[in-house]
Amino acid sequence: MADTTLLSGIFEPGLLHELEAHALKKTFEEGTVLLHAGQSVTHIPLILSGVVKIFRTEPDGRELLLYYVNPLESCAMTFTCCMQEVPSEITAIVEERAEVLLIPIDLMDQWIMKFRSWKSFVMKTMRYRFNEMLRTIDQLAFQRLDERLIVYLGEKSRTSGSALLHVSHEQIAAELATSRVVISRLLKKLEQEGLLLLYRNEIKLLSTFFDDRDPV
DNA sequence: ACATTAAGTGATT
């Protein structure tokens, strides 16, 4: 039986009942792989707490970060897969211990017809990711790496709710598809500009980092 | 004390 109190704000009562009856609530530890590339999707995940990282694996073994799924969100890619039961193009891994509601995909069809709030939830997560992808394309096409790094750091801090980031240069490099050396240099530069402080496995964003930067 | 891993840096392309 799933706890749906968190969801009562976004879903209508009938849907909450169905969720309680059919969704499985599970807790996954950090590092758990929820979905491998190539696997087909059997359940829609709905995140209650924690963070799940979604990325592509390139043929040469590098990974490319697509997005994070945060609490009260679901994964847009799984929607696109499950409609036609196509194997997944992406890998999903638990970044931070997560409670997840697993919804069997065959309920998707009925729910979309039956529940307004479900339909708008699906549309909303799709629209949100789509817009995000557009911004990402913008970045890749027009911004240099140092700007991407700043956006990345701000994003990290916003989603973790902390100015102290637990992340190594190596990890950042992997997620931005570049090398560690480059990240180290850029971070060093930002440190010298007084925007942040560097420690081993930790980066502290100073208030100057957030100053005079547009909020969205 | 030693090994391992993270980070810093000059030189080269």
Next chain:
DNA sequence: AATCACTTAATGT
């Protein structure tokens, strides 16, 4: 901006 080669610093055993 990427890569190499090397150094220095922090952390684990």
